[in-house]
Amino acid sequence: MMKQAIIPALLLAVGVLIPLLIGENPYITGILITVLMMATLASAWNILGGYAGQYSFGHAAYFGAGAYTTMIILSVSDTNPLVAMAAGVVVAGLIALVTGAIVFRLRGHYFGLASIAVAEIVRLVVLNLEFTGGAQGILLTDVKFYGLDLNSKNPFYYGMLIALVLTLGITALVRRSRTGYYLQAIREDQDAAASLGINLAYHKNKALLISASLTSVVGSLYAVYIRFIDTHAVLDLRLSIEIILTAIIGGVGTLWGPLFGAMLLVPLAEILRSNVLGEALVTHGMVPESSPVGMFLKEHLAHAHVLVYGIITVLCILYLPKGILGLFRRSGK
């Protein structure tokens, strides 16, 4: 028990100390916040997708529910952001209940398809309504939280860290609980699980509710952090896919996999987006800047990160379907 707790405690200590070590560096802190955010989102998704085996392709709906509810409440009143966050959880929970009622009667292909349809309906409704800001989105000019300086990124770093610790803690609790074993039984063989008296719909819904609530909390944090949201940023299918991808690359159905996935993918995306790679090739003289290749890299490499995501997904499914952590597992399992 003691031995098991050492590594998480060390990781947590590193997590807490990092902002003190790097000082006020908004750029690096921003990347770290994104790492923590994707890790939390992928971990929350993992409770449903990894442990219960129910691959949701629509988790952006819960992220967006948290983000939009929080922003709408904060833009019309001076409510405590924590209350707005709780309201977001309630909205996400309601969407999850409706989704669960429809999709958990279905299996295989149908579940994935239905989860996309629900998320797309949420996106289009938000896009077409008045009070959600429509295509313009919502901008929040000022927000107060117990006198914290919210122009600094550090409060959000710690906020995301708390969300991640909470999510990993809940995952650790769930997987060793009765519910956790039920979920894993459902993942391995639904019919066998049902024949042993496990209430499939009840436990799948429970996993979805936990997963959706945590996702919504991250959505609220993100909204207050960026202070601007629109459907493209928080409700897009692309976000749902990035969440799954992060979990898959790290290792689905493992406690630490999603964190590993985020630590790998987010910096990679950032390197591509900021075009560090293209500039390095040019400055080291490997590609002359004025050549057609150099021009092409300079202009387009920044847009190529989704392409690289696609390539990684294909390679990962073909050669590494159990993720990076799957490599280190005993081969018998």
Next chain:
Amino acid sequence: MLFLQSLISGLLTGGVYALAGIGMSLVFGVMNVSNFAHGDLMMLGMYMAYFVFTLLHIDPYISLVLVMPAAFVFGYGLEKMFINRVIHHPHQNQILLTIGLGLIMSNTALLAFTSDPRILTTSYSSSSFNILRDVSVSVPLLLSFMITCVITATLYLFLGKSRTGMALRATSQNREAAQLMGINVSRMSAIAFGIGTALAATAGALIAPTYYIHPLAGHSFLLKSFTICVLGGLGSVVGATVGGLIIGVIEAMSSTYISTDWKDVVVFVLFLAVLLFRPQGLFGKKGGQ
């Protein structure tokens, strides 16, 4: 009159949707794979028609003679290289693999063709004629619909009468039994995916003269194709044909009577309603879910 107008334009567009739906349904039936790259294959068809038109000055409808075989070969190769390796994997891996392939296609298109939408303007792009006093029929839509009918009829004949067609249907009904009867099922999968790709690209080429051509255009067609398949029953070719027409009409009706902004919502709500009340689809066999 408004009603008749929406009905006619809905049916004409629905025919093209049906073509994309049939392609997806065939792949699903034979391979039991949900192809999430289907919309992007359609997008490739749009660009193929566009470039054949602008570079070779060949009419988009005649360009099908080039687009269809090219797309078939592309799909056949795609199946042999990628899809075929996950055919016995869990559904989620197949979905993710095809999503990955779709992302590669759409983002390569984004790099190669930029995000500026392109418009394919033919001499008859905006021409139409009146059949009744206020009911007009768009010429490009009517042409697309007629070509769709010919292709669908040919496909029915092919599936019903030819040896390969029968082998495809046998594989779709029971893969193992088909294999025991000496059918090369992995070749059938590649052929099915090739035909599916060809149909998607054809639908893309047919819709190109009346639509914005954009690297991310596939996204909305993907979800539409799924709705069509689920409505008709996953794997049913007849179902997909009817499903496509229904979706076309519903879309046109909701644009007319509700608003263009909400037409996709109506389609998705219908999709969920079908899953909820008749998951086997209108023409699917019971127990398929």
